[in-house]
Amino acid sequence: MNCEQAKTQMLGGTIPGENQGEEFAAHLASCETCRTESSRIGALWQSLDLLPVEEPSGKVRERFYEMLGAYRQGQASVTMPVKQAWPRMIWQVAAAAALLAVGLGIGYGVREDRSRPELVQLREEVASMRQLVALSLMQQQSASDRLRGVSWSYQVEPSDEEVMNQLVTTVNHDPNVNVRLAAVDALRPFTGSPATHLMARNAVIQALPKQTTPIVQVALIDFLAELKERNAAPELRRMVSDPDIDSGVRKRAEWALERMQ
Amino acid sequence: MSRVFSYVTVSTLVNTRDNVVMAEVGAGQVARLAVLFERHHRALFRYFVSMNGNREVAEDLVQEVFFRMLRYRTSYDPAQSFTAWMYQIARNAGVDQVRKRGSAQVVDIDSFVDRRAELVSASPGPEESVSRGQDLALLRRAMDRLPEDKREILVLSRFQGMKHEDIAEVLGCEVGTVKVRVYRAIRALEQIYFALEKEKAS
Amino acid sequence: MMKRIVVGMGLAALAAAQPQPGAEGRQQLTMHFRDPSMPRKLVVEGGTGSLTIRGYQGQDAIIEYTGREISGANGRGRGRRNEPPAGMHRIGESRGLDITEEDNTVRVNSQGIFGGTARDMVIQVPAQTSVNVKTMFGGSMTIENISGDIEAENFNGQVTITNASGSVVAHSMNGKILVSLDRVAPDKSMSFSTFNGDIDVTLPADTKARFKMRTDFGDIFTDFDVKMEANAAPVVEESKDKNGKTRRRVRVDGTQSGTINGGGPEMQFTTFNGRILIHKK
Numbered sequence: 001m002n003c004e005q006a007k008t009q010m011l012g013g014t015i016p017g018e019n020q021g022e023e024f025a026a027h028l029a030s031c032e033t034c035r036t037e038s039s040r041i042g043a044l045w046q047s048l049d050l051l052p053v054e055e056p057s058g059k060v061r062e063r064f065y066e067m068l069g070a071y072r073q074g075q076a077s078v079t080m081p082v083k084q085a086w087p088r089m090i091w092q093v094a095a096a097a098a099l100l101a102v103g104l105g106i107g108y109g110v111r112e113d114r115s116r117p118e119l120v121q122l123r124e125e126v127a128s129m130r131q132l133v134a135l136s137l138m139q140q141q142s143a144s145d146r147l148r149g150v151s152w153s154y155q156v157e158p159s160d161e162e163v164m165n166q167l168v169t170t171v172n173h174d175p176n177v178n179v180r181l182a183a184v185d186a187l188r189p190f191t192g193s194p195a196t197h198l199m200a201r202n203a204v205i206q207a208l209p210k211q212t213t214p215i216v217q218v219a220l221i222d223f224l225a226e227l228k229e230r231n232a233a234p235e236l237r238r239m240v241s242d243p244d245i246d247s248g249v250r251k252r253a254e255w256a257l258e259r260m261q
Numbered sequence: 262m263s264r265v266f267s268y269v270t271v272s273t274l275v276n277t278r279d280n281v282v283m284a285e286v287g288a289g290q291v292a293r294l295a296v297l298f299e300r301h302h303r304a305l306f307r308y309f310v311s312m313n314g315n316r317e318v319a320e321d322l323v324q325e326v327f328f329r330m331l332r333y334r335t336s337y338d339p340a341q342s343f344t345a346w347m348y349q350i351a352r353n354a355g356v357d358q359v360r361k362r363g364s365a366q367v368v369d370i371d372s373f374v375d376r377r378a379e380l381v382s383a384s385p386g387p388e389e390s391v392s393r394g395q396d397l398a399l400l401r402r403a404m405d406r407l408p409e410d411k412r413e414i415l416v417l418s419r420f421q422g423m424k425h426e427d428i429a430e431v432l433g434c435e436v437g438t439v440k441v442r443v444y445r446a447i448r449a450l451e452q453i454y455f456a457l458e459k460e461k462a463s
Numbered sequence: 464m465m466k467r468i469v470v471g472m473g474l475a476a477l478a479a480a481q482p483q484p485g486a487e488g489r490q491q492l493t494m495h496f497r498d499p500s501m502p503r504k505l506v507v508e509g510g511t512g513s514l515t516i517r518g519y520q521g522q523d524a525i526i527e528y529t530g531r532e533i534s535g536a537n538g539r540g541r542g543r544r545n546e547p548p549a550g551m552h553r554i555g556e557s558r559g560l561d562i563t564e565e566d567n568t569v570r571v572n573s574q575g576i577f578g579g580t581a582r583d584m585v586i587q588v589p590a591q592t593s594v595n596v597k598t599m600f601g602g603s604m605t606i607e608n609i610s611g612d613i614e615a616e617n618f619n620g621q622v623t624i625t626n627a628s629g630s631v632v633a634h635s636m637n638g639k640i641l642v643s644l645d646r647v648a649p650d651k652s653m654s655f656s657t658f659n660g661d662i663d664v665t666l667p668a669d670t671k672a673r674f675k676m677r678t679d680f681g682d683i684f685t686d687f688d689v690k691m692e693a694n695a696a697p698v699v700e701e702s703k704d705k706n707g708k709t710r711r712r713v714r715v716d717g718t719q720s721g722t723i724n725g726g727g728p729e730m731q732f733t734t735f736n737g738r739i740l741i742h743k744k
Binding site: 007008009010040041044045047048049050051052053054055056057059060061063064065067068071072132133136137 | 292299320401415444450
């Protein structure tokens with residue numbers, strides 16, 4: 001290998017799927033010029049990594065979901081019967097506003113209007129998109145992302161069983177304490193919804209014996225006390241007399257039992 | 262203490278490869294584009310900021326790229342690398358944007374660079390991190406002074422971590438040419454950096 | 464293929480890295496990250512002494528620790544103590560230090576007691592490495608100059624994180640959480656929790672976030688202008704500190720929420736027995 005050929009290989013070792021190879025190593029061993037150049041530009045290449053990363057503002061995400069929703073609505077309208085021009089325009093403005101409101105997580109304030117099935121459908125689509133975001137984030141590798149997923153779960157309907165089940169899985173199995181702790185709190189809205197309150201209550205009762213981390217145990221105990229969930233009493237009594245359990249947690253269990261009376 | 266986290270339910274959402282997800286979008290499941298957006302919008306944003314130095318324009322362009330993906334979704338070939346396809350769209354969107362604005366677009370590179378220099382040196386710490394901060398500010402300036410084509414190839418290969426084959430596809434050249442151009446770009450960056458350093462010292 | 468260094472386990476180490484005796488009683492090992500252009504991750508599990516993780520400008524993970532002699536790639540010196548006495552054979556072995564690299568993740572595992580003595584460990588990694596640490600019986604844990612995502616969990620001891628500029632998710636069972644962020648990555652959720660101890664977090668003045676705070680037997684202090692959410696109804700007391708800066712004391716019960724600088728990603732602070740202090744940098 002000559003110097004010309006070696007030059008193109010100098011950054012090879014740092015690029016995915018690229019290998020510098022033995023010939024290059026042999027050349028470096030015999031050529032001091034290339035050796036110093038290689039280490040110099042290699043260092044520069046590495047230091048590029050230290051440049052601050054510009055991050056987009058939150059608006060980018062809002063606008064994307066808004067656009068995606070509008071696109072899907074537009075797609076649907078192609079197959080719909082042709083309407084007069086102006087009502088459709090009004091509908092589009094309304095849809096955009098609704099999407100914005102829902103997309104921003106302002107709440108469930110968009111009035112249900114049965115006379116407009118498109119609006120109901122749109123609402124469902126946006127809801128499923130939020131569900132998708134919550135579910136996929138809750139399964140990411142990084143705890144920070146999973147926490148974001150837990151935060152997103154506050155934006156789905158409290159009757160959404162799939163998201164509730166994912167939260168329960170997170171409470172029981174997530175490797176990170178802080179994520180488990182956040183997921184316990186996020187189950188609260190589900191205990192208030194007629195569709196899911198029984199399942200949610202049961203999930204909280206069953207989660208208690210599975211936890212070994214004091215801070216999460218206490219969060220669950222407080223939650224059960226708040227719900228005045230008598231079905232948890234046997235487990236709480238067991239905990240009070242279990243010497244392996246942290247004394248602070250045992251006191252908390254005792255307190256919860258009193259509160260349920 | 263070691264608990265194994267099982268990624269059972271809907272794990273496909275997270276693990277499916279980009280080209281498969283995009284093919285699904287092409288086949289009509291447009292909501293799946295959200296997955297690709299969550300994966301790539303930050304990197305795309307960084308690409309645009311590096312190329313034109315303006316955050317607002319970069320945000321518009323990110324939006325434009327995802328819009329074009331929707332519009333041309335059926336033309337995507339799953340055999341093609343998704344990343345390469347995305348940056349082809351990104352380049353075209355960037356070119357169109359400059360054309361649209363014509364010569365009226367003035368990017369205040371200096372104030373932009375200064376702001377970033379501030380950002381770097383604003384974080385106090387041990388002495389070495391301060392001096393490192395200054396070097397980084399200089400490096401940032403050097404990057405911004407690099408001719409556009411050289412800057413682009415560095416952004417793609419370094420910041421976006423793209424494979425040479427994918428870059429070759431985006432730029433429409435041979436893989437060997439990419440290697441030579443990456444080398445030339447880093448050498449040019451080095452020269453500008455040293456020139457700036459001398460300028461500062463004098 | 465996976466690189467691996469096994470210390471104190473009779474297995475041959477496959478890595479090119481060889482243990483080098485460092486300064487007095489310290490051992491040093493170097494492990495390469497396979498692909499410096501891709502995201503790096505450091506995972507540390509177990510440990511019986513103090514642990515420090517520090518970001519630096521190099522490319523490798525450098526693991527330094529105090530401890531007894533080790534057997535490395537060259538198989539030298541396991542020490543007489545480890546030879547089975549005449550007529551006996553080994554049926555059990557204390558697990559030692561196990562260092563592996565796979566897919567750009569360096570894993571340092573030191574479960575169990577190492578030669579009956581506490582081991583203090585210092586690990587240096589490139590600043591832009593994501594760090595995930597979990598210790599059971601460790602002492603204090605310190606993480607410095609890391610710009611990747613940090614996940615830290617300690618059982619008995621303080622968690623100190625300084626000059627961080629990515630995201631932090633930290634927990635201590637019985638210790639204080641002390642965190643200082645130079646920069647906050649937008650769009651990152653963070654969480655700080657301890658069962659018994661104070662949480663003391665310093666954030667850049669322009670941080671946009673939504674705080675969720677909970678303490679049962681302590682107060683919350685901050686010099687940020689926190690816009691409390693309606694359902695909170697906290698008692699806010701203002702006072703001047705030594706430097707004449709206004710300190711606001713927020714007295715609350717249960718979980719309280721509020722935003723700073725217009726709000727942003729969630730930051731959760733939970734302690735059952737301690738104070739929460741949130742400082743403006």
